[in-house]
Amino acid sequence: MMMFKLIHGHLFYDGLAIHVPEGIAQGSVVLILVLAILIAIPYRGVIFGLGKQSAKGTVIQFIRKYHGYAMSFGTVLNFHYHPVSHRNKAWILLLETYVFIHGTLTAIIQPGIGWQIFSYGFMVMFLLNQIFQTKFSRKALVIVILYSVFALLVYLGFRKDGAYYRITFxxxxxxxxxxxxxxxxxxxxxxxxxxxxxxxxxxVTMSAFISCVCLTVGLALILAGNLSVYNDY
Structure with a gap:
């Protein structure tokens, strides 16, 4: 499949982008990020380090056992984005947070307000969830400093339009x-x-398939800007 991807990429540069809406690809990636949050609940909680559940809990154990269906779907659809390994927690965190860099840079070169949505949105996700996997979360002073820096960046980023609500998307x-x-x-x-x-x-197979379709299409509609949220996105 790697050889096929290499050859196909040289012959047809756009791959599936010509036929598959961009929102579908983005939705499947965000779905993988959501699953990563769910699987990490036992050791970093849901928000602010709270909401931790045992890895042996019914729902968490169930998701850990069957998340491969959604991952496989995202892998096939976004073949060139998929990581080589996902067993190292530091590597997983890098992949999760790298979407901030990728999303920000991609949005900056595009017209409109996208950079505010992606840059600050993924910053919030790091500060609410992902940071509680790191040693920084054990030091209150570090958390206060990071939150203060974030508040300053928010002020600088929105001082011209004051549309702070875009952070929440x-x-x-x-x-x-x-x-x-x-x-x-x-x-x-x-x-x-x-x-x-x-x-x-x-x-389980049918349920996983239907859930993946519903979530991916739903996220695609949101990310593609087809829904009116706060009247400007």
């Missing part, structure tokens, strides 16, 4: 997906426990 989208998956995962896991082995596999 990415966090709301990701957390909405997190709790949607937790709710659906709870329902699916409860039903699956009552089924036979064969029926369970079929049910």
């Amino acid at each position: 990415i966090p709301i989208a990701e957390y909405a997906c997190v709790y949607f998956i937790l709710a659906v995962g709870s329902i699916i896991s409860c039903i699956a426990c009552q089924l036979s082995a064969v029926s369970k596999k079929l049910f």
Whole structure:
């Protein structure tokens, strides 16, 4: 497949971009980021380091066992973005936070307000969730300094238009997906426990497929700007 990708990329530079809406590709990537947040709940919580659950909990264990369906979907759709390894927690964190750099740079060269949404949105996600995987979270002074620097950057970034609400777009989208998956995962896991082995596999596969489609299309609609939020995005 790597050889096919290399050859295909030379013959047809745009790949699937001509036929597949950009929002679909972005949605599948964000879905992977959401799953990363869910899987990391046992050691960094949901928000501000709170909401930690045991890795042996029904929903978390269920998601950890079957998240491969969504990951495989995202891998196939975004072949050139997928990491080589996802077992090293430091490497995972780098991949999660690198979307800040990628999203910011991509948005800056585009016209409009996209850079505010992606830059500050992914900053918020780091400060609310991902930082609690690092040693920085153990030092209150460091957290205060980081939050203060963030507040200053927000002021500088929005001093011309004052549209601070744009910061909330990415966090709301990701957390909405997190709790949607937790709710659906709870329902699916409860039903699956009552089924036979064969029926369970079929049910889980179909449920994972339908959930991936719903989440990806939903995120695609949001990221593509097709929904009117706060009247300007």
